[in-house]
Amino acid sequence: MKKLITTALCIFGLTSSDAQEFIRKYQDRANLVSIDRITANLKSFEKLGVKTTGSPENDNALQWIREQYLSYGYTADQISEDPFSIGKKKSNNLIITKKGTVNPDQHIIICGHFDSINGPGVNDNGSGTSIILEAARILKDVPTDYSIKFIHFSGEEQGLYGSRHYANEVAYTGKQRNIEIKMVLNLDQVGGKKGMFNDTVFCDEDQDGTSKNNEASTRATLELMKCTKLYSPLKAEIDPAEHSDYISFEKKGEVITGFFEYIRSDLPHTRDDTFANTDVRYVYNIGKATLGALQHFAGASDK
Ligand SMILES: [Zn+2]
Incomplete structure (x- = not known):
């Protein structure tokens, strides 16, 4: 769920990300993302129904992700x-940790919510969920310097309840930081508008x-844009x-970035946020x- 008004800024002339080089092995692994698996994930996500926080469908979705x-x-x-909990409703975030080899105490968080409202939420946010799953599948045995936490949040649609609970009660206790977070990469509503030419992604x-x-x-965010251009056919x-x-x-002072669809679908939060209305490619x-x-x-290892 994001506000409708967004500002597109030109990024020409910035040099800080120029040092990033193309790494062949990273491309090889990016090429392992499977459109068949993305399709299957999105269809399964749709079948799980309306995943309102605290509902049986919400719980089933978490079990399916696990x-x-x-x-x-x-x-x-x-x-x-x-x-x-949100009032009397109880829900859970799901966290999967893959240990780093050089700096295991420092974490990259890749996250997205799996709860939905009014509809099955295939775009918002089955899309992000499916991608996080593919990332976890492909990188399972790939050594990374830093630890990665793959996090699936619930309670987003009611007002970021799940992520706030995690940030305030797990990652931190008051001002004390319990988990060292290098950065947070969030994926939300990256399903695109079906029938449109979706060739660009927003980097937040x-x-x-x-x-x-x-x-x-x-x-x-500049590095995210650079990676988008290096490893995918998309513009950023x-x-x-x-x-x-x-x-x-962000409210705890952490470094954040993320992806969001460029041409915005108006179907999220409706019953029509379905597989048929999502741009799988x-x-x-x-x-x-x-x-x-x-x-x-x-x-990640370049070998
Ligand atoms: Zn969302």
Whole structure:
């Protein structure tokens, strides 16, 4: 869920990301994103129904996501849940941790919400969920310098409840930081508008809120754009980060960036946010961009 008004800014003339080089092995792994798997994930996500936070469908979706990780070979001790409530409704975030080899205490968080309202939420946010799953599948046995946390949040549509709980109660206790977070990469509503020529993705930059982390977000977002162009056929534009789960981390001073669809569908939060109305090839292409970026940020092996 994001605000309708976004600002596209030109990025020409900026040099800070020029040092990023194309890495053949990163492209090879980005090419392992499977359009068949993305399709299957989106269809399964649709079948799980309307995943309103606290509903049985919401719980079933979490169990389905967990099963995917187990099928990729992740073990139960890598998977944890973070329970939270909204009034009398209870729900859970799902966290999967893959340990880094050089800086295991520092984490790259890649996240997206799986709850939906009014409809099955195939675009918002089955799209992001499917890509995170593909990233986890492909990188399962790839050594990375930093640890990666794949996080599936619930309670987003009611007002970022899940991510706020995780940021405030798990990653932090008051002002004490329990988990070292290098950066947060959020994926929300990357399904595109069916029937349109979806050849561009928004890269979300922190332009507001806590100001001390803005500059680092700008750098991360430029790197995200660079990775998008290096490892996917998509073009990238900047828009302000807002109204999605990364904001819960932004408020704690963390460095955030993320993807959001460029041509905005008006179907999220309606019963018509379905597989038939989602641009699967666009999700697939953003999947490739995500694989490139996640390997870059996490310092994946180039061998
Ligand atoms: Zn969303």
